Every structure is written in C-alpha cells, then in structure tokens.
Amino acid sequence: MDIVNIAAEAYASNFSFEEDDLLHEINQYTTATHDNAHMLSGHVQGSFLSLLSTLLQPSRILEIGTFTGYSALCLAKGLKPGGMLHTIELREPDAATAKSYFERSVYKNNIRLHLGDANEIIPTLNEQWDIVFIDADKTGYISYYDLILPAVKQNGVIIADNTLFHGQVLEENISGKNAKAVHAFNEHVKNDPGVQQVLLTVRDGLMLIRKL
Known part of the structure; x- marks a missing residue:
C-alpha cells in the first residue's frame, strides 16, 4: 500500500x-547499490x-x-559541543559502510558505532539520553523501548520509525509479522502513562514520544 503520495513527497x-554533500552521497550510493535501500531515512525525513x-x-x-549512516549524521547536526551519538548496527556490512562515511564527517569524533545486538549493548552504555531513534527490527521495538526508557531524561524524546509500516497497520486484519509488531508497539506507547506521543504521517510513519 502506498501511504505517501509520490508527487507530494517530491x-x-x-x-x-x-x-x-556527504548525505547526498550516502543517499545516492545506498539507493543505487543496496537491496534494502528503502530503509534509508531519505531527504525529507533526514531534514x-x-x-x-x-x-x-x-x-x-x-x-x-545505523543502516548506512544517513540518519546518524542527520541527528549529529544538533549535538552540543562535546556531545556524543551512539549508534548500534547488527549487520557488519552496513556497519562498515556507515563507518566509512562517519570517518569522512566533521562529526567523526562525536559518533561511536557499536556492532552487535542492541539488547546486549544498550545496558553497557551507562548514559542518560536526550534523543533516542529506534529504527531496527520491528519485532524488537517494544523490547528496545522498555530497555531505554528508564535512561531517557525527563522531556527527552524517543523517535520510532516505520510506525505505519507500509500502510499494513491500517488493514482491518493485520497479518504480517512486522506490521503486527509495529501495531503492538504503537498500542504499548499509547497505553504508557509516563509519556506523551504523536504519530506523524511522515514517510513510513514517525512516532514522537516525550518522556514526562
């Protein structure tokens, strides 16, 4: 199901x-070479x-x-001097691609890339987060959310991507595994009294969540 009008997106x-220039290069390279190029945040969402x-x-x-590094470099633009962005990627080839772009960026000293399972890495970071961007395996969204929420600062923001999941969450009887997981996540956040949230119809759906 097409949920974004192509003309409107353009x-x-x-x-x-x-x-x-670097973001444009990542966009072009990923689009041209990656089998899952649709996973890239892209120009509008990145902006x-x-x-x-x-x-x-x-x-x-x-x-x-992390995917190929586009969204991390977008988010890094707002870091305070001396700030740090931690990004976690399970797939080694994508991590290697992202790392190559990070090393060419002005933010190369402000980004730390972790390779492995986020469920294992997150508890080792010992940080308090101002922003968290969740854009990994959809079946893990609730687990990631519950894991990171205690470490999010008051008024900190969690951004969850793909919360409309190609329009499949709009189906009367949701059948896909990932769509079911995303819908369950959306319900999970809606029922959490400790946050305030809005689901935006940007690209494939972005949920903004503020910790109260």
Whole structure:
C-alpha cells in the first residue's frame, strides 16, 4: 500500500533544506547499490531529524539501527559541543559502510558505532539520553523501548520509525509479522502513562514520544 503520495513527497523535498554533500552521497550510493535501500531515512525525513535535533541541542543521542549512516549524521547536526551519538548496527556490512562515511564527517569524533545486538549493548552504555531513534527490527521495538526508557531524561524524546509500516497497520486484519509488531508497539506507547506521543504521517510513519 502506498501511504505517501509520490508527487507530494517530491514537493516536500523541494521545499526542505538541502542535504549536505556527504548525505547526498550516502543517499545516492545506498539507493543505487543496496537491496534494502528503502530503509534509508531519505531527504525529507533526514531534514526533519536534523531540524529536531538542532532545536533540542542534545548532548547524548542513541540510535538503534545505523543502516548506512544517513540518519546518524542527520541527528549529529544538533549535538552540543562535546556531545556524543551512539549508534548500534547488527549487520557488519552496513556497519562498515556507515563507518566509512562517519570517518569522512566533521562529526567523526562525536559518533561511536557499536556492532552487535542492541539488547546486549544498550545496558553497557551507562548514559542518560536526550534523543533516542529506534529504527531496527520491528519485532524488537517494544523490547528496545522498555530497555531505554528508564535512561531517557525527563522531556527527552524517543523517535520510532516505520510506525505505519507500509500502510499494513491500517488493514482491518493485520497479518504480517512486522506490521503486527509495529501495531503492538504503537498500542504499548499509547497505553504508557509516563509519556506523551504523536504519530506523524511522515514517510513510513514517525512516532514522537516525550518522556514526562
């Protein structure tokens, strides 16, 4: 199911601030070479992440699901001086690609890439998070959320990607495993009295969650 009008997305892209050269290169490379290029945040969503991070001026960011590094570099744009972004990737080839781009970035000393299972890595980080971006395996969303929420600062923000999951969550009888998991996550957050949330129809759905 197409949930984003192609013409509207192109129009939005035209009126969003431009990618820098490195982001544009990652976008082009991933689109041209990666079998799962649709997983890239892309221009409009990336611009949103950059703008949100810049407004919040975080000192600590956690990203669960690095992919080829695009979203991490978008989020890093808002870091305070001396701030740090930790990003976790399970797939070694994607981590290697992301690392190559991070090393060419002005944020190379502000990004720490972790290779492995987020459930095992997160408890070792011993940080308090201003922003968390969840964009990994959908069946793990609830587990990641419950794991990181105690370490999110008051008024800190969690951003969950793909919360409309290709429109499959709109089906009367949700059948896909990932769509079921995303819908369960959306319900889980909705029923959490400790947060305030809004689900935005940006790209494949972004849920913004503020810890109260």
